[in-house]
Amino acid sequence: MNDVRESTYLAWAKLRSRAKYNLATSGIMGYPLRELQVSWQDLEINGPDAYGYRPLLEGLAQKSSVTPDCIVAAEGTSMANHLAMAALVEPGDDVLIERPSYGPILEVASYLRANILRFERRAECDFQIDSDEIAQRITPKTRLICLTNLHNPSGALVREDDLARVGEIAQKAGAQVLVDEVYLEMVYDQPVRSSFQLGANFVVTTSLTKAYGLSGLRCGWIVAQPELAKRMWRLNDLFGATPVHPGEQLSVAALDQLGKIDERARRLLATNRKALEAFFSGRSDLEGYRSRWGTVSFPRLIDGSVDEFCDFLRKRYDTSVVPGRFFEMPDHFRIGIGGDPAMTAEALQRLAAALDEWGANRA
């Protein structure tokens, strides 16, 4: 994976994933600007030249239950991951990354010339993490362990005691643990703590993108210990340097109104999850873990090539899902249920019809 200069998954998502019935996205459908209470008069093009816009830092800190000096603002979780990794990893360092993984995490580590090691999140273990395996895989040169919680692509929630154990293993090796929590806020039925609370060597990345349908605001952030956060702010002067100020102001407005934005997301997911459960309950041609949380699930197609099935699904049913090859598990595919409920219900019916026809053709 040397000399990576692109993300194969993101290029596919931007250019090839579209279909009228779209189950290939992983976030809640876009929140309309007209529903955000802001007036043009309150927006300004230029903001203060500093490390962070104070009202935004304070809002993000309050949301993350930390002090503002632990927050580094970034353009989405995408830039948050890049900036965090760039601050923590030198060329040749070992970085231990989950498999299956969200492609850009692997690709950024490779772009930074890290030596990539892997640990498995096995479908047969409900995509949980095995801290014993991490303890075996970590080396004296490991500077960083990377994982997602909720897991992309499976939606699995990592157990807190496993995460704490990973923190201890990393601590002994002098490594940090980077946890991408961009989906974590979609666990509605139980309290969950950010892994930042589990130890001083945890670094967390997230954004308002997935759980709230606010991708266009690019309101991402890193939560890190204050000294490290300061280093990240300085490193960011080599990347984005200065953010879009109206975006910062709109993000503050969104944080102030997050209650109603969250309510909409919960309602949408409750409806779509019912449709997803009905879809799964009739199927003997798919197997594997079914998450109760978030927007994504990652079943295995028992019979036939997933790539061929995805082509068939698109061509005959105008419906798209994400082929598992983008997550290094080519016999799975990812279904996302964050879309408009009527569209999602129709897409799931089309997926079911496509699976029926696929099965009948193979019999």
Ligand SMILES: Cc1ncc(COP(=O)(O)O)c(C=O)c1O
């Ligand atoms: C695990 C994970 N991290 C980060 C991102 C990108 O998030 P953002 O839109 O906030 O940059 C995604 C998008 O799919 C993701 O799945």
